[in-house]
Amino acid sequence: MTDRRLSAREAIAALTDDFTELPTPRREYAPDGPLAWQGYDSARARAAERTGEEESVVWGRAAIGTAQAVLISFEFGFLGGSLGERTGDRLEAAHTYARAHRLPVVSVVATGGSRMQEGMRALTQLQRVARESALTSGAGLPRVAVLRDPTTGGGWATLGAGADITLALPATQIGFAGSRVRPPDADPAAYTADSQVTAGSVDAVVHPDDLRDTLSLWLSLLTSPSPEPAPPPHALRGPRPHAATLPATGWEAVERARSPHRPRAEAYLDAYFTRRAPLSGDRAGGTDPGMLCGFGEHEGRTVAYAAQCGTPTRPAGYRTATRLIRLADRLGIPVLTLVDTPGAANDADAEREGAGPAIAALFTAVATARTPVTTLLIGEGGSGGALALAAPDRTWATPDSYFSVIAPELAAAILKRPENNVRSTADQLRVRPQDLVELGVVRGITDTYG
Structure with a gap:
């Protein structure tokens, strides 16, 4: 042509x-x-x-x-x-x-x-x-x-x-x-x-x-959907891998999740899929480079994916993920989501762009999907902006991740605690991967590739 x-x-x-x-x-x-x-x-x-x-x-x-x-x-x-x-x-x-x-x-x-x-x-x-x-x-x-x-x-x-x-x-x-x-x-x-x-x-x-x-x-x-739910990816090791041990404290979990040396979404997608095709845009006027969506081939069959890249997620990102999950659901294609965000973008533009409705729509899409959705927490799990992408009952965590009702710094500020109480607040919030398993928030902690 x-x-x-x-x-x-x-x-x-x-x-x-x-x-x-x-x-x-x-x-x-x-x-x-x-x-x-x-x-x-x-x-x-x-x-x-x-x-x-x-x-x-x-x-x-x-x-x-x-x-x-x-x-x-x-x-x-x-x-x-x-x-x-x-x-x-x-x-x-x-x-x-x-x-x-x-x-x-x-x-x-x-x-x-x-x-x-x-x-x-x-x-x-x-x-x-x-x-x-x-x-x-x-x-x-x-x-x-x-x-x-x-x-x-x-x-x-x-x-x-x-x-x-x-x-x-x-x-x-x-x-x-x-x-x-x-x-x-x-x-x-x-x-x-x-x-x-x-x-x-x-x-x-x-x-x-x-x-x-x-x-x-x-x-x-x-046209080639996987007949099985997407298995969670193995945790990847970065160039400066931690020991196989889990974080000892809540603050250590936060630091490991925020490390610039930790593998990000692109690395996980490259390791999981043999080939993939990206879907882009929310069909409502926007895009968010911090949310990667598309379809990929895993073990010869198709799995859809929506992956956060470690940045605050924009309303367009949530809408794009919703579009992806609804399309995959209609075509009978299982979905893999990767959670990694400090939280939803909360600037004035995000509010004007409809952050609340966009997050609400994603919660609904995940909750009502007939096709199985699998989630791996690969880094930061900041509040509802992260939870919206997580599958109830089918979420796993890597050793270098944390999930929290809100970032420890913000929790301390809301509770009017001094700055030197942030670390202890992280412990009280029980944000470590092993805490999340005990609390029933995630099903387990994934192992790492050799």
Whole structure:
């Protein structure tokens, strides 16, 4: 695949060598469409002659890597890839086939939005697409979108932004408002693929040369769930490992968890998974680099993961983890969470960004997940901002970790104790891993790799 605008079939050929186009049930349409728009049939005929297509989408069954999928590809050269009633017929047929054959749906989108010549009948196709997408999701089937230039209007707001995983090609124009309807003073940088990644609406920008492999990886991971709960990872030793003994005091546990030499989430994920694909963004305007989410291969099967990186977790981080757990739950994929945060971010921006509701939603997602969630406490476990990511009854701890109702320094301050009482307060809080086992907060303490 190159950076130039490809036809629908060229885009398909760039992703697979095994594609079978499938038919859409035909029905009669009024001359010049539902509005009797003069010249509409002639415009369609010219578009068909120019592109060789009968409509703005081509769909069929494809092999992408090792996975079978329903593949939908937009033809932008056909009336700007716009959505009309015939487009809706094809999209509905594609989703119906996917559900009947238990296949994921991949949509390669390039569209300017709804078709003007069909008026509100065209716009209502968005409701139709939304319903079909919801039925496919409800059937436990993944939906992946690949965004080409441009992806605007209802196509972006349904097939693109509504997908489980959304990938974009570089320099793609993405936005609900197309270039001809935006305010004249609108910042064009806000409508780019990179901007949408930053805003948490797109998971990644993928170079065209890497797209086939990336899509193959995603489909493989999303369709190969592990049948067993994720086993907790072994504890990792850092470059300055402690002895095999557990911390003698509460304050020692805190210091070991805060050590810059202790292994962090990236090291655990690298050791646990043979390969993984990151999911990014909360789909509500934000990202948090301190929360790593995605799907990975462990012992040949897929496990989802959400991992804190030792920083105060932002509201976007909690929302991204919630998105991950809900998707994994729908697809029947077990989840591994790694807890490591001094606590939730508590600055004014975090409050304005909805810290409380974001944490509440994550607590609910973990508590109600039907798929098993396994947690390993790998460092700091600061208050509710850490507990929100922890699985009830399936949480383990490493020897270099602690969990506390609040940081010992803050506990001492709340209790109006002098600073020199912080260490004794840590002991009273019983934050050591072995204390957590005795209290029934964690199931056990993981061993270390050799």
